[in-house]
Amino acid sequence: MHVHRFEKLWFGASLVLIVAFIGTIVYGAIGPGVAMVGDDGGTINAATVADGNFERTDNFRSPGVYESPDGNGVDVYIVARQYLFNPGTAQPIEVPRGEEVTFHVTSADVTHGFNLAGTNVNTMVIPGQVSQFDVTFDETGEYGIVCHEYCGSGHHTMAGQLHVVQQSQFDATAGGDN
Amino acid sequence: MATGHPDDAVTHSEDEYAEAEDGTRHRRAFVDRYPDAARIVRICLGISFAAFGVGALFGLIQALHRTGVFRFIPSSDYYTILTGHGVLLALVFTTFGIAGLFQWANTRSLGIEPPNATLTAAWLGTMTLGTLLAAGTILAGLFDAIPASADVLFTFYAPLKAHPLFYVGAALLIVGSWLAGASYFLQYRAWRSENPDARIPLQSFMVMTTMLMWYISTLGVAVEVVVLLIPWSLGLIQQVDPLLTRTLFWYFGHPVVYFWLLPAYLIWYTVLPKLSGGRLFSDPLARVVFVLFLILSTPVGFHHQYTDPGIASGYKFVAMTNTFLLLLPSLLTLFTVVASMEHGARQRGGSGYLGWLKSLPWAKPAFAGIALSGIMFAAGGFSGMINAGMNINYLIHNTLWVPGHFHLTVGTAFALTLMAVSYWLVPQVTGKRLQLYGVASLQPYVWFVGMVLMSNAMHRAGLAGIPRRTAEPQYDQFSFQAVAGSVGEMRIQIAIGGTLLFIGAAMFLAVMVATWTMGKPNSQLRVNSFLPEPMSGATDSPRVLDNLKLWAAVAILLVALAYGLPLFDMVADGVLSPGSLPVPA
Numbered sequence: 064m065h066v067h068r069f070e071k072l073w074f075g076a077s078l079v080l081i082v083a084f085i086g087t088i089v090y091g092a093i094g095p096g097v098a099m100v101g102d103d104g105g106t107i108n109a110a111t112v113a114d115g116n117f118e119r120t121d122n123f124r125s126p127g128v129y130e131s132p133d134g135n136g137v138d139v140y141i142v143a144r145q146y147l148f149n150p151g152t153a154q155p156i157e158v159p160r161g162e163e164v165t166f167h168v169t170s171a172d173v174t175h176g177f178n179l180a181g182t183n184v185n186t187m188v189i190p191g192q193v194s195q196f197d198v199t200f201d202e203t204g205e206y207g208i209v210c211h212e213y214c215g216s217g218h219h220t221m222a223g224q225l226h227v228v229q230q231s232q233f234d235a236t237a238g239g240d241n
Numbered sequence: 242m243a244t245g246h247p248d249d250a251v252t253h254s255e256d257e258y259a260e261a262e263d264g265t266r267h268r269r270a271f272v273d274r275y276p277d278a279a280r281i282v283r284i285c286l287g288i289s290f291a292a293f294g295v296g297a298l299f300g301l302i303q304a305l306h307r308t309g310v311f312r313f314i315p316s317s318d319y320y321t322i323l324t325g326h327g328v329l330l331a332l333v334f335t336t337f338g339i340a341g342l343f344q345w346a347n348t349r350s351l352g353i354e355p356p357n358a359t360l361t362a363a364w365l366g367t368m369t370l371g372t373l374l375a376a377g378t379i380l381a382g383l384f385d386a387i388p389a390s391a392d393v394l395f396t397f398y399a400p401l402k403a404h405p406l407f408y409v410g411a412a413l414l415i416v417g418s419w420l421a422g423a424s425y426f427l428q429y430r431a432w433r434s435e436n437p438d439a440r441i442p443l444q445s446f447m448v449m450t451t452m453l454m455w456y457i458s459t460l461g462v463a464v465e466v467v468v469l470l471i472p473w474s475l476g477l478i479q480q481v482d483p484l485l486t487r488t489l490f491w492y493f494g495h496p497v498v499y500f501w502l503l504p505a506y507l508i509w510y511t512v513l514p515k516l517s518g519g520r521l522f523s524d525p526l527a528r529v530v531f532v533l534f535l536i537l538s539t540p541v542g543f544h545h546q547y548t549d550p551g552i553a554s555g556y557k558f559v560a561m562t563n564t565f566l567l568l569l570p571s572l573l574t575l576f577t578v579v580a581s582m583e584h585g586a587r588q589r590g591g592s593g594y595l596g597w598l599k600s601l602p603w604a605k606p607a608f609a610g611i612a613l614s615g616i617m618f619a620a621g622g623f624s625g626m627i628n629a630g631m632n633i634n635y636l637i638h639n640t641l642w643v644p645g646h647f648h649l650t651v652g653t654a655f656a657l658t659l660m661a662v663s664y665w666l667v668p669q670v671t672g673k674r675l676q677l678y679g680v681a682s683l684q685p686y687v688w689f690v691g692m693v694l695m696s697n698a699m700h701r702a703g704l705a706g707i708p709r710r711t712a713e714p715q716y717d718q719f720s721f722q723a724v725a726g727s728v729g730e731m732r733i734q735i736a737i738g739g740t741l742l743f744i745g746a747a748m749f750l751a752v753m754v755a756t757w758t759m760g761k762p763n764s765q766l767r768v769n770s771f772l773p774e775p776m777s778g779a780t781d782s783p784r785v786l787d788n789l790k791l792w793a794a795v796a797i798l799l800v801a802l803a804y805g806l807p808l809f810d811m812v813a814d815g816v817l818s819p820g821s822l823p824v825p826a
Contacts, residue, residue, distance in 0.1 A: 065523075065777050065781055066523075066525075066526070067522070067523070069576075069580070070522075070523070070526065070573075070576060073572070073573070073576045074569075074573065077568065077569050077572040077573065078569065080568070080572070081565045081566060081568050081569060084565050084568075084626065084629075084630065085561070085562060085565055087630070088561065088630050088631050088632055088633075091632045091633070092631075092632060097632040097635070099547065099548075099554055099557070099631065099632055099635065100547075100548055100549065100550055101550075101552070101553050101554040101557075102550065102551050102552055102553045102810075104550050104551075106551065106814065106819045107819065108819060109819065109820075109821050110822075145824075172400070172821075172824055173398075173400050173401050173483075173821075173824050174398045174400075174401070174483055174487070176639050176708070178638075178639065178640075178706060178708070179706075180705070180706030180707075180719065180721055181704075181705055181706035181721065181722055181724075182636070182706070183632075183635035183636045184635075185548050185635045185636070185638050185639070186548045186549075186550065187546075187548050187549045187550065187639075188550075189483050189484050189487070189549060189550060189551065190400060190483045190819075190821040191482060191483055191484060191551075191818075191819030191820065191821060192483075192484055192549075192550040192551040192819070193550060194550035195550070205719065206719070207706075207716060207718055207719030207720075207721075209706065209708050209716070210708075211638075211639035211640065211708035211709070211710075211711075212398070212639060212710070213320060213323075213394050213401075213710040213711070214401070215392075215401065215824070216316075216317035216320060216392065217317070218320070218710075218711060218712075219316055219319075219711045219712045219713040219714070220713075222716045222717075222718050222719075223718065224718045224719060
């Protein structure tokens with residue numbers, strides 16, 4: 064089989080490009096430590112979430128912002144449902160600047176999305192699963208929260224806010240039902 | 242060009258002509274040689290284009306509604322329109338269009354009619370019934386009086402529930418496509434019994450590798466719909482696992498894009514070189530590319546689920562590696578397509594490093610459309626590389642970037658190629674000369690400009706975080722910050738681009754309807770079906786390339802490796818759990 068010289072060159076260059084792409088992703092994960100959503104959050108019974116019986120689960124707490132049990136940073140528990148985030152929609156989620164914020168997001172009904180607009184804080188919110196991921200905000204500011212997965216006829220109204228505040232102004236009891 | 246006639250010496254053969262009893266020579270079109278196959282192609286393209294018309298209209302409604310330029314439906318109905326747009330264009334327009342193209346390509350390259358009229362009627366009937374059920378259920382959602390709807394979008398993620406007939410329709414459309422594939426394979430077998438030692442003709446090889454990939458990948462969605470969603474929507478089972486059903490969908494949901502793309506590649510490899518005035522660069526490389534797609538298309542679905550909880554990062558990484566390897570056959574295609582076009586241009590007298598581009602037949606609608614779709618696909622390929630990057634994806638997942646991307650791929654690489662090749666193919670399967678030639682010549686450029694406007698704005702809107710799949714991407718709580726340009730300017734570009742695309746679709750349909758209704762049968766056609774032999778032919782290549790059983794086995798093995806453990810993880814706690822009740826109940 065005759066393969067033209069240019070074709071061989073192109074083939075080799077393509078392989079180099081592919082390896083380079085995979086390399087950049089590996090570097091992003093190991094070097095800057097771009098965190099991604101995996102299966103760490105565990106599963107949860109969607110009916111339990113819908114009924115608010117959070118005492119029955121060991122991987123989710125009543126929606127709100129908490130000091131982390133290990134003393135480092137905060138944990139934010141968020142329930143998405145048609146068509147609001149709790150906390151987030153009725154009142155902004157408040158988190159401290161410069162500390163590790165661990166998000167735990169789940170759904171009470173259908174599949175939703177959770178995206179801080181214009182950032183890479185982005186996860187699907189799937190009934191039965193808890194999305195868990197860490198974010199550290201280096202600066203104070205306000206972010207919009209968008210539900211980015213179609214979740215029913217009122218989907219376009221589903222949004223919220225997250226405020227990053229100075230540690231001195233941060234109050235772990237702000238936000239949520241608790 | 243020797244003669245000044247649109248068809249120069251390279252692009253036709255004496256086989257195309259027959260001598261009539263009165264001694265005159267007539268060109269024999271595809272319809273004259275294979276009337277049965279031509280009829281099947283006409284039916285498929287007819288249904289495909291009808292779906293295209295409705296889907297394009299829905300697209301226009303969305304483009305104007307989302308951007309706030311013109312809203313005449315309630316925003317809650319937007320999602321019915323969006324579901325219709327996705328299903329009619331991404332499933333019906335494509336599947337029927339591909340079934341027609343493949344029937345033509347298989348018949349033309351094997352040189353025999355489809356073997357079994359009953360099977361043909363069965364697959365056409367099944368696909369049509371499925372389409373009517375699915376589309377009917379979606380459209381019923383617009384009318385309150387009809388107690389059925391399917392506002393679940395193209396991806397129908399449980400636990401959002403559609404009327405059971407929607408799922409039945411989707412299943413029938415896919416089962417019908419399986420029967421169509423069976424018909425192509427039987428046609429090949431009939432050819433093989435007459436040609437025991439010959440290499441598989443290139444177009445038939447492409448048809449069969451694509452269909453094998455389709456069989457392997459549609460298994461996921463078939464199991465999802467038939468085993469889980471139909472019984473669930475009927476109330477026979479209480480709940481389904483949303484993550485499992487999504488995973489089965491995306492097991493199918495990425496290879497389906499190659500099911501759209503490979504027929505376009507078939508045209509780029511086998512027809513575009515001829516339309517450029519030359520011949521294909523290499524037949525063996527084309528086979529290598531299709532084999533790579535067969536084995537790599539399916540074990541990549543997790544790249545649509547990078548942001549999903551419940552799937553270990555390691556599985557996502559494996560899918561990403563496979564996805565980047567899939568770049569290889571597309572990059573090889575880019576080389577071959579450009580090289581073949583350059584060869585054609587130089588045959589036509591072109592010269593210089595880039596000067597040869599001027600010698601291509603840009604005024605001919607079939608060439609212009611296919612070439613422009615290839616250019617857009619290159620851009621779509623680059624944004625696809627961003628999508629494929631596991632951590633970069635987090636910036637754009639489910640933003641407007643994503644539809645910006647796939648309107649370049651399925652929405653142009655496939656759609657514009659199908660439209661453009663129709664300018665060449667429809668005269669051959671009808672025997673009618675193309676009407677409104679001027680409209681046809683302009684149409685690819687209208688589509689191209691419309692897509693440049695809409696797609697670039699959608700990509701940039703995605704970088705600003707503006708979500709896809711929403712009726713009103715404007716929120717009280719905050720506003721989006723554009724990275725490049727302004728949000729208002731993007732909206733205008735999307736509205737104008739969407740309008741131009743609709744005009745482009747209408748121009749195409751006008752040409753098709755005019756050709757169908759006003760063209761005279763047995764016309765002297767401007768086009769002929771002759772496809773010149775490649776510069777390096779199949780005989781130079783190893784015979785193992787034609788061993789379809791081997792490649793299918795490798796493909797299944799890779800799927801088992803990529804999906805075995807993750808699926809086991811998901812069903813280990815019970816197939817239906819963690820479960821969700823349907824919404825609405």
